[in-house]
Amino acid sequence: MTVEDLFEQQTEELERQKSLENRILCCTAAGCNSCGATGLRTAIAAEIKAQGSEGRVEVCGTGCMGMCSRGPLVLSGADRRLYGNATPADAAALVSPNPIDRQGLAARAIDLDSPFFTKQVKIVLANSGRVDPEKLTDYIAAGGYQSLAKALNDQTPRQTIEEVKKSGLRGRGGAGYPTGLKWELVAKQAAPVKYVVCNADEGDPGAFMDRSVLEGDPHRVLEGMAIAGYAVGAQQGYIYVRGEYGLAIQRLQTAIKQAEREHLLGTRILEQGFQFRIDLRIGAGAFVCGEETALIASIEGKRGQPRQRPPYPPESGLWGAPTLINNVETFANIPTIIERGGEWFSSIGTAGSKGTKVFALAGKIANTGLIEVPMGATLREILFDIGGGIPNGRFKAAQTGGPSGGCIPEQFLDLPVDYESLARIGSIMGSGGLIVMDESSCMVDVARFFMEFCMEESCGKCIPCRAGTVQMYDILRRMTIGEATPDDLEMLKSLSELLRETSLCGLGQTAPNPVMSTLKYFPQEYESHIRERRCPAGHCTMAHAGQEAIA
Amino acid sequence: MSASPPTAPVKDNREKLLERAMSRHQYSGDALIEVLHTAQELFGFLSPPLLKTIAHKLRLPPSRVLGVASFYHFFSLKPKGEHTFVVCLGTACYVAGALGLVETLERRCAKAGHTTPDGKVSVETARCIGSCGLAPAVIVDGAVLARISPAMLDRELERIGVQ
Numbered sequence: 001m002t003v004e005d006l007f008e009q010q011t012e013e014l015e016r017q018k019s020l021e022n023r024i025l026c027c028t029a030a031g032c033n034s035c036g037a038t039g040l041r042t043a044i045a046a047e048i049k050a051q052g053s054e055g056r057v058e059v060c061g062t063g064c065m066g067m068c069s070r071g072p073l074v075l076s077g078a079d080r081r082l083y084g085n086a087t088p089a090d091a092a093a094l095v096s097p098n099p100i101d102r103q104g105l106a107a108r109a110i111d112l113d114s115p116f117f118t119k120q121v122k123i124v125l126a127n128s129g130r131v132d133p134e135k136l137t138d139y140i141a142a143g144g145y146q147s148l149a150k151a152l153n154d155q156t157p158r159q160t161i162e163e164v165k166k167s168g169l170r171g172r173g174g175a176g177y178p179t180g181l182k183w184e185l186v187a188k189q190a191a192p193v194k195y196v197v198c199n200a201d202e203g204d205p206g207a208f209m210d211r212s213v214l215e216g217d218p219h220r221v222l223e224g225m226a227i228a229g230y231a232v233g234a235q236q237g238y239i240y241v242r243g244e245y246g247l248a249i250q251r252l253q254t255a256i257k258q259a260e261r262e263h264l265l266g267t268r269i270l271e272q273g274f275q276f277r278i279d280l281r282i283g284a285g286a287f288v289c290g291e292e293t294a295l296i297a298s299i300e301g302k303r304g305q306p307r308q309r310p311p312y313p314p315e316s317g318l319w320g321a322p323t324l325i326n327n328v329e330t331f332a333n334i335p336t337i338i339e340r341g342g343e344w345f346s347s348i349g350t351a352g353s354k355g356t357k358v359f360a361l362a363g364k365i366a367n368t369g370l371i372e373v374p375m376g377a378t379l380r381e382i383l384f385d386i387g388g389g390i391p392n393g394r395f396k397a398a399q400t401g402g403p404s405g406g407c408i409p410e411q412f413l414d415l416p417v418d419y420e421s422l423a424r425i426g427s428i429m430g431s432g433g434l435i436v437m438d439e440s441s442c443m444v445d446v447a448r449f450f451m452e453f454c455m456e457e458s459c460g461k462c463i464p465c466r467a468g469t470v471q472m473y474d475i476l477r478r479m480t481i482g483e484a485t486p487d488d489l490e491m492l493k494s495l496s497e498l499l500r501e502t503s504l505c506g507l508g509q510t511a512p513n514p515v516m517s518t519l520k521y522f523p524q525e526y527e528s529h530i531r532e533r534r535c536p537a538g539h540c541t542m543a544h545a546g547q548e549a550i551a
Numbered sequence: 552m553s554a555s556p557p558t559a560p561v562k563d564n565r566e567k568l569l570e571r572a573m574s575r576h577q578y579s580g581d582a583l584i585e586v587l588h589t590a591q592e593l594f595g596f597l598s599p600p601l602l603k604t605i606a607h608k609l610r611l612p613p614s615r616v617l618g619v620a621s622f623y624h625f626f627s628l629k630p631k632g633e634h635t636f637v638v639c640l641g642t643a644c645y646v647a648g649a650l651g652l653v654e655t656l657e658r659r660c661a662k663a664g665h666t667t668p669d670g671k672v673s674v675e676t677a678r679c680i681g682s683c684g685l686a687p688a689v690i691v692d693g694a695v696l697a698r699i700s701p702a703m704l705d706r707e708l709e710r711i712g713v714q
Binding site: 030204206242243286299301362369433437457 | 579584615640641643645677685697
């Protein structure tokens with residue numbers, strides 16, 4: 001495919017879509033699928049046939065539309081209305097050319113002008129819920145692969161990197177390293193072979209952003225990776241994706257095949273000299289593989305254990321070659337940055353954090369689902385305007401950053417969410433999982449939960465993490481059953497310091513974060529557990545309360 | 552799920568398929584994880600003779616193969632039950648009461664990580680299956696069940712004939 005073909009296909013497909021009377025979009029992301037979206041889509045397709053509307057009405061499966069709590073979601077009609085909790089019984093009404101037939105569904109219609117939609121700014125998720133992730137033409141119609149064409153035709157690799165630097169984009173995997181600088185580091189290496197790796201080993205419990213992007217718009221990630229390959233001088237890319245994400249794996253495989261067939265990946269990309277292959281590597285369920293050196297070991301077929309850095313992967317990564325590792329969401333931002341320019345991108349967000357951030361809302365919140373907001377939006381806006389607030393309860397804390405993050409109490413609800421401000425209050429941006437807790441959640445138990453996670457996921461290579469997480473877990477466990485003593489609290493604090501200072505990789509260094517942040521903001525809960533042998537939230541069983549503590 | 556897996560690799564086309572997977576990767580030791588994925592898909596679990604065969608073919612020390620197979624949660628060194636229940640213990644599911652689901656399964660079937668003596672049901676837990684919007688979630692034989700309660704779990708167990 002040449003660049004001209006690309007534009008021609010876009011025009012053709014857009015005209016075809018415009019000629020349709022009704023293009024029904026049915027969310028087939030993992031969330032809606034598990035509440036019956038597949039059957040619904042089949043029923044709609046059958047109904048189109050039954051009503052003889054083929055050629056005039058079509059049904060498309062799309063990626064995540066965001067409001068997972070109301071799934072399965074369907075968008076239908078010339079008036080483009082969104083309906084929630086749709087069932088195969090609604091198929092006839094959804095297909096019907098007469099909007100009056102859809103009046104029965106009015107009670108389940110979702111207002112697209114509600115703050116849930118209007119307060120969001122979509123870059124990464126721009127196509128999610130709009131294009132069919134299994135059709136390349138859909139992505140091309142939405143302007144897909146034009147950024148790659150622009151980079152190859154109009155920019156030198158150096159200019160592409162400059163554009164990314166200008167955008168101020170920072171790594172979306174959690175740590176927030178400036179993406180442009182990382183690209184420059186890899187580009188500067190004089191090596192015959194370089195690699196681009198996409199980290200899709202989304203392991204934080206409570207996070208499903210990367211999964212949704214891969215399921216909803218896989219070509220966007222492929223395009224971002226190809227642009228990165230061009231910029232840093234790599235010809236081979238790997239996507240390291242969680243083995244648990246079956247649908248994402250399947251859609252990526254389809255997308256790679258489609259793109260290779262049309263010469264958008266592989267050899268002679270867009271009839272130019274550039275070549276770039278992408279292969280999948282399926283993870284096998286180890287949280288530590290999200291750490292970049294462990295991820296590299298795993299791609300090489302070894303135990304996923306991290307190694308000492310430096311050398312950092314941009315100097316010596318996969319098989320010793322310079323390797324660029326970015327997260328799914330980071331790559332997904334790239335096509336838009338190249339399309340609209342780094343300056344445009346940097347106009348969104350705060351001084352130090354540019355662009356948008358995708359969050360997965362979960363826990364005690366009305367609108368669980370996937371959202372994208374500009375950096376600097378306040379937690380109050382995210383949780384109450386977009387999230388719809390806490391059903392039957394009072395806000396107690398929001399957990400960000402998974403087992404490496406912390407719990408944010410009510411007093412910080414008006415804090416603008418960006419890398420710096422979250423770090424200042426002892427949490428991290430993390431990959432974007434945002435779990436809301438109400439008064440029924442016990443903070444000591446939450447700390448115990450995350451410590452158990454880190455204990456089980458510790459790879460065992462360095463002692464502070466391997467042994468420290470076990471000791472910290474045991475103290476927290478004893479707190480939740482009413483066996484802990486005041487000395488335990490001191491020990492917990494000193495172990496927290498020890499792990500943070502001496503662990504080899506991020507897993508161990510950040511494992512104490514949930515403990516330290518809950519200790520800082522909810523000290524009275526720890527006190528109650530230890531001195532009164534009582535759980536204020538009424539969550540812990542305190543089985544040993546009243547018995548003498550084992551000192 | 553898979554029928555009762557053999558204790559040793561038997562002569563059927565599964566061996567041939569595994570061979571094909573290894574040759575696709577040019578018997579490279581770097582492809583160990585891919586090969587183990589294929590082997591588990593074909594045989595249901597990774598038996599010691601199977602691991603030895605793979606080590607031999609990829610020219611890797613058996614210790615390295617066992618080391619990798621036992622490091623990753625995804626690989627199972629023991630045969631699985633006829634039905635598998637995976638309870639998600641991610642944060643969202645946890646705060647939505649996933650522990651109650653584990654308790655139900657442990658009471659009625661087997662401890663988490665184990666299979667009932669009759670080989671009918673395996674109970675497992677997962678770190679996070681990424682269906683946080685549908686918490687608490689349980690995967691029954693590959694299908695995600697959303698917002699599930701212990702009572703719904705009881706019905707699911709009845710459906711597959713667990714007393």
